[in-house]
Amino acid sequence: MKIEIRAQDLLSYEGDALIVNLFEGVERPGGSTGAVDRALGGSITAAIRRREFTGKLHERLLLHTVGQLLVARVLVIGLGKQEEFTLDRVRSASAEAMRHLRGVGAKTVGSIVHGAGIGGLDADQAACAVTEGALLGLYRFDKYKKPDDNGKKVVRTLTLLERDKARVATMKKGVRRGRILAEAVSFARDLVNEPANTLTPSELAVRAKKMASGCGLSIKILERADMKKLGMGALLGVAQGSQEPPKLIEVSYKGRKGKGTGPRLGLVGKGVTFDSGGISIKPSEGMEAMKGDMAGGAAVLAAIKGIAELKLPVDVTVLVPATENLPSGTAQHPGDIVKAMNGKTIEVINTDAEGRLILADALCYACERGLTHLVDVATLTGACIIALGSVRTGAFTNNPELMRQVKQASEAACEKIWELPMDDEYGEQIKSDCADMKNIGGKKAGPITGAKLLANFVGKTPWVHLDIAGTAQAEKDSGYQVKGATGAMVRTLICLAMGFGGVVKS
Numbered sequence: 001m002k003i004e005i006r007a008q009d010l011l012s013y014e015g016d017a018l019i020v021n022l023f024e025g026v027e028r029p030g031g032s033t034g035a036v037d038r039a040l041g042g043s044i045t046a047a048i049r050r051r052e053f054t055g056k057l058h059e060r061l062l063l064h065t066v067g068q069l070l071v072a073r074v075l076v077i078g079l080g081k082q083e084e085f086t087l088d089r090v091r092s093a094s095a096e097a098m099r100h101l102r103g104v105g106a107k108t109v110g111s112i113v114h115g116a117g118i119g120g121l122d123a124d125q126a127a128c129a130v131t132e133g134a135l136l137g138l139y140r141f142d143k144y145k146k147p148d149d150n151g152k153k154v155v156r157t158l159t160l161l162e163r164d165k166a167r168v169a170t171m172k173k174g175v176r177r178g179r180i181l182a183e184a185v186s187f188a189r190d191l192v193n194e195p196a197n198t199l200t201p202s203e204l205a206v207r208a209k210k211m212a213s214g215c216g217l218s219i220k221i222l223e224r225a226d227m228k229k230l231g232m233g234a235l236l237g238v239a240q241g242s243q244e245p246p247k248l249i250e251v252s253y254k255g256r257k258g259k260g261t262g263p264r265l266g267l268v269g270k271g272v273t274f275d276s277g278g279i280s281i282k283p284s285e286g287m288e289a290m291k292g293d294m295a296g297g298a299a300v301l302a303a304i305k306g307i308a309e310l311k312l313p314v315d316v317t318v319l320v321p322a323t324e325n326l327p328s329g330t331a332q333h334p335g336d337i338v339k340a341m342n343g344k345t346i347e348v349i350n351t352d353a354e355g356r357l358i359l360a361d362a363l364c365y366a367c368e369r370g371l372t373h374l375v376d377v378a379t380l381t382g383a384c385i386i387a388l389g390s391v392r393t394g395a396f397t398n399n400p401e402l403m404r405q406v407k408q409a410s411e412a413a414c415e416k417i418w419e420l421p422m423d424d425e426y427g428e429q430i431k432s433d434c435a436d437m438k439n440i441g442g443k444k445a446g447p448i449t450g451a452k453l454l455a456n457f458v459g460k461t462p463w464v465h466l467d468i469a470g471t472a473q474a475e476k477d478s479g480y481q482v483k484g485a486t487g488a489m490v491r492t493l494i495c496l497a498m499g500f501g502g503v504v505k506s
């Protein structure tokens, strides 16, 4: 979809539909919505008076014009209460409006930049959010099945209309950034939605290579032999049950201009392209969702794509340990003891707790590469879904300062996270009789014991672990989320990199 911004009055826009908005409880619309209302002979005011439309968040009123405007339809989208207005509501209102208009067959749509007028938001930020919302709300994974409309209903152009010429240049910047952010999220969504018979570890490496060459990034793929040489026994243990060779994908971006060594951000993502549980096999119901067990890997690859396209002044390296977790005659057994790259041994009590095993080696490798700050993203524990549902990503750290920055980034991106504790006592739960640790810690505090295991492989390096088990996939369309992969944490990681160069001391 093309997104353009024009210094033009709303009323003179010629196309299939026009989007305006209304805050909840407003009786007489002002600004652009008021102007459109007057052009329509007061139809919006009439609908408000009859209580057919109240401006509640995501509420929609579709009006058909009869010669009063140069568009066939006007869609009024509810923004909710003005005192509760946020940038995230701009994103979701934009998404809901665009999905509605695609549904009625609109191909050319004009819109006001929600929030930039009466909403009082920064023009650049509002334009960015409208763009993100439109692109993410219209996202579809329709590679294997034509949508119900046979793929005919496609919005070709979205024109953002702004009367004040002086604001157009700033808004253009916002649109450009919004597109980069949304395309990064869509890249992650595509990878997560792709089934495991197509997206094997090798295919994930191929997609990462294509992305890297498209963005001018350097990429290295470590093969099984390299992992053996490096002593990555934990990663190899998980991979040994599958016919598909494991890959450790390493993508680097150098954006820092200064000389000498500075902070180097490492983003590590779990890349299990299918998690059957291994010998500790999962129940079959719902197992198909485990094609998305590489959502963390997808998020970090998508983030570095966005970071490179935005040319952020930071150095970033992405690591994705990619493998399948399958049962077979060669699969690891419960009770096996594996040795990670840093020499620590892990007793594998449950082969389904495989994410922490592959991340153990990837985190060791990240430290060895000299990365100074680490953030890992993983669909690590079902227990995190029990604790936080699909609303918030679980967050864990060994370093309050890095956590502060990750929280700040998550707030800027409007992607909710929630910090969980890491007290020493939780570490007791993963003590093993015969190895340095065991890979599960019992029923209690599952997300925390998972994080505690990971902490053994980062040493003193500042590190944040994000458990996206509950947030990586959505059950229904809502706002700019669509059913299926969400691309959770992609925008947060990009926002983290935006603040990183300047803020973090090396």
Ligand code: BES
Residues within 6 Å of the ligand: 275, 277, 293, 350, 352, 353, 354, 355, 379, 380, 381, 382, 383, 385, 440, 441, 446, 469, 470
């Ligand atoms: N990939 C799963 C976690 C998961 C579950 C993600 C549901 C998304 C939705 C992970 O590898 C796993 O199986 N974890 C186990 C750990 C347990 C054996 C300690 C779990 O959560 O059941």
Ligand code: ZN
Residues within 6 Å of the ligand: 275, 277, 325, 351, 352, 353, 354, 355
């Ligand atoms: Zn598992």
Ligand code: ZN
Residues within 6 Å of the ligand: 272, 275, 293, 352, 354, 355, 379, 380
């Ligand atoms: Zn898993």
